[in-house]
Amino acid sequence: MTTLLVLGPAGSGKTTLVRALWQHVKNVSKYPNVIACNLDPGTEDTSKWDIDVRDLFTVQRIMRKYALGPNGAITKAYELLANSTEVLFGTEEQDTSNLRIIDAPGQLEPLIFSETGNQLLDSMRALFNDMTAVFLLPGDVVNRPTDYAFLLMTLTGLHLKIHVPVIHVISKADLLDPASSDYISDGYLLKKRIVEENAGQMTDFALHSADLMEQLLPRIHVVKIAITKEKQEGLDSLLDLIDETKCSCGDLT
Ligand SMILES: Nc1nc2c(ncn2[C@@H]2O[C@H](COP(=O)(O)OP(=O)(O)OP(=O)(O)O)[C@@H](O)[C@H]2O)c(=O)[nH]1
Ligand SMILES: [Mg+2]
Incomplete structure (x- = not known):
């Protein structure tokens, strides 16, 4: 179940x-x-x-x-x-x-x-x-490094509160810029992009968030999913990851 x-x-x-x-x-x-x-x-x-x-x-x-x-x-x-x-x-x-x-x-x-x-x-x-949470990070938000860092902080807070495994899904992956894929799991690159984006007062907050995430990011499994009229991508990868959460050797955290 x-x-x-x-x-x-x-x-x-x-x-x-x-x-x-x-x-x-x-x-x-x-x-x-x-x-x-x-x-x-x-x-x-x-x-x-x-x-x-x-x-x-x-x-x-x-x-x-x-x-x-x-x-x-x-x-x-x-x-x-x-x-x-x-x-x-x-x-x-x-x-x-x-x-x-x-x-x-x-x-x-x-x-x-x-x-x-x-x-x-x-x-x-x-x-x-047997509950597993699936948290969506929409591709159009991930494209903005500062907002991505902000959303990751929210997700981390939720993760600590919810006490169940959490699967990270980039939803609307068809909207993801190819350049964004580089920093999804790389805190160092994420910080570089945040500085380049220069989103005013949010920059410092996003940099601190990315600092906290830096160790964690490379170890998070991320599934990219796109569901449009033309195509559906990533559903099998999501099912595989769900199976992994059931496996005692699966390291999702
Ligand atoms: N381009 C693109 N659009 C998507 C995708 N998935 C959903 N959408 C669109 O995004 C909009 C919101 O989708 P919903 O599935 O209603 O989102 P939701 O999270 O359930 O929304 P709420 O319940 O209102 O919070 C709709 O117009 C969808 O067609 C996707 O993979 N790619
Ligand atoms: Mg809905």
């Missing part, structure tokens, strides 16, 4: 990846019972999901019921969700799937900084002792 929690900044391609991987995996015999779950109560996505949090509540309904704005409603949704994970997913005995792919909401702040976000992560870890 494997549970993938797909996380990333708003618009980073989470839903696109979850649905493409779901379709792709149905053809891979080792995961005959794959299910896709929508955990985003705010999405207006109209596709069919095996499990959908909107069957329990939506951001719109929470906003009305508790007189909250959209971000307050997301935080409230995490609180409600933390107490409903078993209702939503069923118990382990009821669940016959061998791969669950979960699409998380794009708002990372309530997950990282709120008490209810902590509760939700606790309750998901308790329900899914």
Whole structure:
């Protein structure tokens, strides 16, 4: 049994990846019972999901019921969700799937900084002792070295908080400049590009971030994924890396 929690900044391609991987995996015999779950109560996505949090509540309904704005409603949704994970997913005995792919909401702040976000992560870890997080770093953001360093810091904080293996995915890899590939795993080059980019006050922060990352970066496995109308790339590499997380010899950290 494997549970993938797909996380990333708003618009980073989470839903696109979850649905493409779901379709792709149905053809891979080792995961005959794959299910896709929508955990985003705010999405207006109209596709069919095996499990959908909107069957329990939506951001719109929470906003009305508790007189909250959209971000307050997301935080409230995490609180409600933390107490409903078993209702939503069923118990382990009821669940016959061998791969669950979960699409998380794009708002990372309530997950990282709120008490209810902590509760939700606790309750998901308790329900899914096989959970692996997949964190998306979108290619167009990676193209800007300063923002890439900033996003890596966010990801590292999340990694330390979430207490599960984290797979790094460069999403929208079709948008990645060839020159960006050089510094994705190389802290020294990343710092050089940050200085060249000269993004004002962010430069010093990004340089410190890259300093902290320098030892870590070469050891992080990164999968590049592109899902466009024309092509789908990287899904098999992602599945291989997921298998590696199951293997005790896999060094993902
Ligand atoms: N070029 C390119 N565009 C992509 C790719 N994946 C997704 N997109 C586009 O990026 C936009 C956002 O994709 P979503 O899958 O909705 O992103 P998301 O992370 O689920 O967004 P939120 O749930 O709103 O946070 C859509 O217009 C997608 O078509 C990709 O690999 N390449
Ligand atoms: Mg989405």
